[in-house]
Amino acid sequence: xxxxxxxxxxxxxxxxxxxxxxxxxxxxxxxxxxxxxxxxxxxxxxxxxxxxxxxxxxxxxxxxxxxxxxxxxxxxxxxxxxxxxxxxxxxxxxxxxxxxxxxxxxxxxxxxxxxxxxxxxxxxxxxxxxxxxxxxxxxxxxxxxxxxxxxxxxxxxxxxxxxxxxxxxxxxxxxxxxxxxxxxxxxxxxxxxxxxxxxxxxxxxxxxxxxxxxxxxxxxxxxxxxxxxxxxxxxxxxxxxxxxxxxxxxxxxxxxxxxxxxxxxxxxxxxxxxxxxxxxxxxxxxxxxxxxxxxxxxxxxxxxxxxxxxxxxxxxxxxxxxxxxxxxxxxxxxxxxxxxxxxxxxxxxxxxxxxxxxxxxxxxxxxxxxxxxxxxxxxxxxxxxxxxxxxxxxxxxxxxxxxxxxxxxxxxxxxxxxxxxxx
Numbered sequence: 484x485x486x487x488x489x490x491x492x493x494x495x496x497x498x499x500x501x502x503x504x505x506x507x508x509x510x511x512x513x514x515x516x517x518x519x520x521x522x523x524x525x526x527x528x529x530x531x532x533x534x535x536x537x538x539x540x541x542x543x544x545x546x547x548x549x550x551x552x553x554x555x556x557x558x559x560x561x562x563x564x565x566x567x568x569x570x571x572x573x574x575x576x577x578x579x580x581x582x583x584x585x586x587x588x589x590x591x592x593x594x595x596x597x598x599x600x601x602x603x604x605x606x607x608x609x610x611x612x613x614x615x616x617x618x619x620x621x622x623x624x625x626x627x628x629x630x631x632x633x634x635x636x637x638x639x640x641x642x643x644x645x646x647x648x649x650x651x652x653x654x655x656x657x658x659x660x661x662x663x664x665x666x667x668x669x670x671x672x673x674x675x676x677x678x679x680x681x682x683x684x685x686x687x688x689x690x691x692x693x694x695x696x697x698x699x700x701x702x703x704x705x706x707x708x709x710x711x712x713x714x715x716x717x718x719x720x721x722x723x724x725x726x727x728x729x730x731x732x733x734x735x736x737x738x739x740x741x742x743x744x745x746x747x748x749x750x751x752x753x754x755x756x757x758x759x760x761x762x763x764x765x766x767x768x769x770x771x772x773x774x775x776x777x778x779x780x781x782x783x784x785x786x787x788x789x790x791x792x793x794x795x796x797x798x799x800x801x802x803x804x805x806x807x808x809x810x811x812x813x814x815x816x817x818x819x820x821x822x823x824x825x826x827x828x829x830x831x832x833x834x835x836x837x838x839x840x841x842x843x844x845x846x847x848x849x850x851x852x853x854x855x856x857x858x859x860x861x862x863x864x865x866x867x868x869x870x871x872x873x874x875x876x877x878x879x880x881x882x883x884x885x886x887x888x889x890x891x892x893x894x895x896x897x898x899x900x901x902x903x904x905x906x
Contacts (some may be wrong), residue, residue: 485509486521508866510820511541512552516887517630519872524559528871529895531884534722536753539803539886545752545797552793561589561786568792575799576761579731581740585764588779589757589787593721593747594627595759597683597783600717600743601631601650603762604681607715607769610777615680619673624654625691626683626719635683638691655678657689658701670705681742682709683717686733687837690722693878694842696835699736706739715766716741725749726802726811726885729838740853742766752798757791810885814839814892818881821896830903842880845903861902870898 486509489719496507509521516539518526531537538545552568559566573587590596608615616654618635625641626632633642634649642649653673673679686702689695709716718741723733727749730736734744743766747758770779785791801807818841825843826834832844847857858874865872872879872895879899883892 486511490527501626505863509540513551515539515781516884516891520590524869526866526869526871527887527891527895528884529887530871530873530880531749532753532871533748534727535748535751537726537749537885538752538798538807540753541883542752542754542801544801545794548793548797549790551753551892552790555855556789558785558788558790560784564783566787566789566792568789568796570786572759572787572792572795573701575796576759579799579803580744580761581732581734583740583742583763584744584761586762586767588675588760588762589783590760590783591783592756592758593625593719593745594629594632595783596630596721596745596747596760597626597632597635597717597719599760599779600719600745601681601683602637602781603743603760603766603770603779604715604717605650605778607766610769610772615678617653617673617677617679619670619682620652620654621657621684623657623689623692623695624685625689626685627721638642649804651677653679656827657692657695657697658705659695659697660734663698663701663704666701667704670708673716674708679712681715682706683719685719686723687728687736688723688733688840688878691875694835694840694880694882696837696842699729699738703737703739706737706741710739715743717743717745719745721747725798726807727763727838727840727882729811729815731802733818750798751791751794754794755791756785757788759796761858762806776875807885812906813889814883814885814887817889817892825896825900825903826832828903830906839881839885840880842878843903844901845877845879845906847877848871857906860906864902864905865898868898870895872899 487506510518512519512522516528518528588599590599620635622637623636626635631650634652637654655669656666704880706716718734720732724746742763744761751757770777815838818836822834822836830846832846834843835884857877861874
């Protein structure tokens with residue numbers, strides 16, 4: 484019996500309608516930007532396995548750091564205890580995060596990092612005996628699948644089964660080019676009408692919406708409006724963090740600084756699940772009190788897992804090597820060249836690039852749903868050609884490992900060109 488056949492007996496996959504979906508591909512090995520299935524077929528991982536793996540599969544530098552930590556201290560509870568790897572991660576992050584960030588809270592994944600931030604925003608005002616219960620988010624946002632993160636997300640089919648069960652979230656338009664003022668006006672109107680605790684956003688790029696991009700100046704203006712009205716700002720850098728946009732964090736492009744930042748995915752180089760939410764001292768101080776009820780009563784069994792911390796330290800070290808920074812710039816320039824070429828195609832609506840992120844929107848005869856027929860046709864075409872790409876409706880994006888070779892990139896580009904002709 485093959486791995487795929489065994490899988491169908493026991494496993495329930497994410498974002499999958501098992502009655503209609505094709506059988507999953509059983510991957511047996513990965514190295515660099517490549518994956519191999521159980522039959523030996525080779526695939527280029529052009530989306531870094533859901534944006535987590537910037538340094539390639541089976542990276543020895545991170546693996547050695549994990550092994551060394553496993554032989555010293557694999558895990559210890561973080562309630563009432565601490566350890567050196569967690570402290571080192573905090574010290575390293577303080578060097579590279581916006582300077583107003585002073586405290587870090589560990590959790591397990593991007594969704595829980597957001598969950599922590601939203602709970603903190605709401606309790607921040609509760610502790611101050613001020614009623615603020617509304618969270619502001621962008622239209623078509625995606626922040627995760629736990630309840631508060633799901634409530635802040637705006638892609639309806641992810642959340643429609645749970646309507647009426649959520650915290651209070653109000654949405655505003657994304658300030659894409661030409662619609663900035665509409666977004667600013669909407670934010671002011673929401674703050675005037677509702678008791679707003681926080682504004683959560685994906686800085687500069689909305690990932691699951693199809694790599695929708697907007698300018699740092701527009702985000703800075705929205706943050707200024709929040710600051711003027713004492714609304715906490717939450718930068719969800721789960722996808723954009725650690726080099727994806729060309730800088731360490733997307734917020735490095737923005738003149739304003741957020742009250743909280745959510746980190747995960749590439750934090751550990753795609754090895755061990757781990758997430759971090761960071762805070763200003765002012766936010767932390769609202770919980771620092773003689774009254775125990777003002778504490779943040781939130782935690783996870785594997786909070787600050789030492790092995791995950793070791794992976795994170797190795798990952799951050801790799802990111803800031805000259806070689807990796809040069810790779811990011813090389814891929815960015817390559818994307819720009821491909822953008823200039825492909826955006827003139829008669830079947831292309833638009834193409835866009837930021838850092839190592841590239842997206843192209845393909846013309847369609849009908850409105851395309853997230854998991855519509857065009858998406859399925861494109862996905863199957865890419866898999867058949869040995870390229871892992873997961874289109875969002877009629878939008879195809881690339882978010883590769885930074886170690887992807889020029890030859891591999893050119894194959895990805897050529898496969899996308901062929902797919903455009905095919906549809």
